[in-house]
Amino acid sequence: METKNAFHIGRVVKQSNIFDAQGEKVQKSISSNGSSSPSISNGSSSPELETQSSDIEVCQIFTQSSSRSSGFSDMQCSTDSPDEENNSILQINGSITLSLMEAKLWYKFLEIGTEMAINRTGRRMFPYVEFSLRGVDPVGLYDVIFDIIPASSKSFKFMNNKWIPIGRKEKEFKNSPFKHPDSPQIGSDWMTRKISFEKVKLSNRPGTQAGIFTLHTLQKYLVRISLVKHEEDDELSVVEFPIRATTFIAVTAYNNREVTKLKINSNPYSKGFRIPVRRLKHEEIQQLDTKKQRLVSMEDSMKNSVHYHLKRDVPAFPQRQLDFSAQKD
DNA sequence: TCCACTATCACTTTTGAAGCGC
DNA sequence: AGCGCTTCAAAAGTGATAGTGG
Numbered sequence: 001m002e003t004k005n006a007f008h009i010g011r012v013v014k015q016s017n018i019f020d021a022q023g024e025k026v027q028k029s030i031s032s033n034g035s036s037s038p039s040i041s042n043g044s045s046s047p048e049l050e051t052q053s054s055d056i057e058v059c060q061i062f063t064q065s066s067s068r069s070s071g072f073s074d075m076q077c078s079t080d081s082p083d084e085e086n087n088s089i090l091q092i093n094g095s096i097t098l099s100l101m102e103a104k105l106w107y108k109f110l111e112i113g114t115e116m117a118i119n120r121t122g123r124r125m126f127p128y129v130e131f132s133l134r135g136v137d138p139v140g141l142y143d144v145i146f147d148i149i150p151a152s153s154k155s156f157k158f159m160n161n162k163w164i165p166i167g168r169k170e171k172e173f174k175n176s177p178f179k180h181p182d183s184p185q186i187g188s189d190w191m192t193r194k195i196s197f198e199k200v201k202l203s204n205r206p207g208t209q210a211g212i213f214t215l216h217t218l219q220k221y222l223v224r225i226s227l228v229k230h231e232e233d234d235e236l237s238v239v240e241f242p243i244r245a246t247t248f249i250a251v252t253a254y255n256n257r258e259v260t261k262l263k264i265n266s267n268p269y270s271k272g273f274r275i276p277v278r279r280l281k282h283e284e285i286q287q288l289d290t291k292k293q294r295l296v297s298m299e300d301s302m303k304n305s306v307h308y309h310l311k312r313d314v315p316a317f318p319q320r321q322l323d324f325s326a327q328k329d
Numbered sequence: 330t331c332c333a334c335t336a337t338c339a340c341t342t343t344t345g346a347a348g349c350g351c
Numbered sequence: 352a353g354c355g356c357t358t359c360a361a362a363a364g365t366g367a368t369a370g371t372g373g
Binding site for chain 3: 123124270271273
């Protein structure tokens with residue numbers, strides 16, 4: 001079966017999710033202490049997020065017996081911070097592991113409430129989603145699919161320096177999940193590289209092309225990665241990784257000053273905003289002779305700049321224990 | 330009046346074509 | 352001709368901000 005960008009999860013023949021009697025998808029999650037807690041995930045779940053800080057976020061899907069099996073029954077996410085040198089957790093037999101890169105940065109944003117700017121033409125995500133895979137069938141053929149799903153049934157408003165849930169969210173736009181351009185590839189190829197979706201864009205205008213997701217502003221979303229395995233009998237099996245660390249609220253202009261500061265300090269393209277120099281319009285620069293330019297004092301610049309506020313008020317990011325237990329609604 | 334949204338700005342990074350030498 | 356390196360301009364990215372309109 002051919003899977004293009006307009007991939008429909010509903011057409012999958014075999015897949016990992018468990019369905020309850022009502023046909024609603026149930027994702028059974030196991031916390032790190034081994035207890036399990038099933039939760040409903042109908043694509044619009046609302047994970048109230050515990051935040052934490054680690055280098056890499058690891059999500060594991062445990063298969064039933066072998067890598068050939070399509071019955072991914074249990075899902076576990078852990079955050080044992082395996083870095084490149086300490087990745088023993090990635091060696092577990094019979095499991096698929098997704099390691100989110102820049103997880104530390106993702107959790108810094110999550111701590112203060114991630115906002116993603118969107119516009120008509122499409123704005124890139126920052127941080128972007130990049131990860132590595134372990135435990136997939138080395139000779140199996142896989143597609144890697146990027147998708148953005150609702151993370152709450154509410155819309156939000158920024159009040160008193162925090163996001164408050166208000167009325168019900170608007171009906172979602174129809175977005176086609178985005179297949180990684182290198183798909184399909186065999187498992188061994190996927191496992192020897194970083195898989196990046198840095199060029200995915202977010203828009204608020206419906207009807208954009210592949211790789212641009214149309215979202216509603218002031219609504220909460222998260223990224224979901226799906227692995228689609230092409231089975232020998234022409235069937236497909238799917239395993240999904242909703243990545244809670246990527247939960248964000250779509251905005252047309254940033255609301256939280258802390259988010260802006262963090263973006264400026266971590267995004268290379270924003271370097272121009274790190275230097276505490278007053279930004280002048282072209283005409284202004286032309287009008288100013290060199291003497292006058294010197295009069296643009298550093299003190300004024302500092303008062304007007306983001307950098308100034310940063311120096312005064314450096315946010316602390318408390319280290320918290322990771323909790324990847326159930327996706328709460 | 331409020332606030333979400335848009336267009337535009339000044340800035341940086343990325344990209345790719347052109348030029349050059351071996 | 353082909354390859355590798357450097358240079359440089361254009362394209363594409365960023366948050367800030369003023370203006371618009373519902």
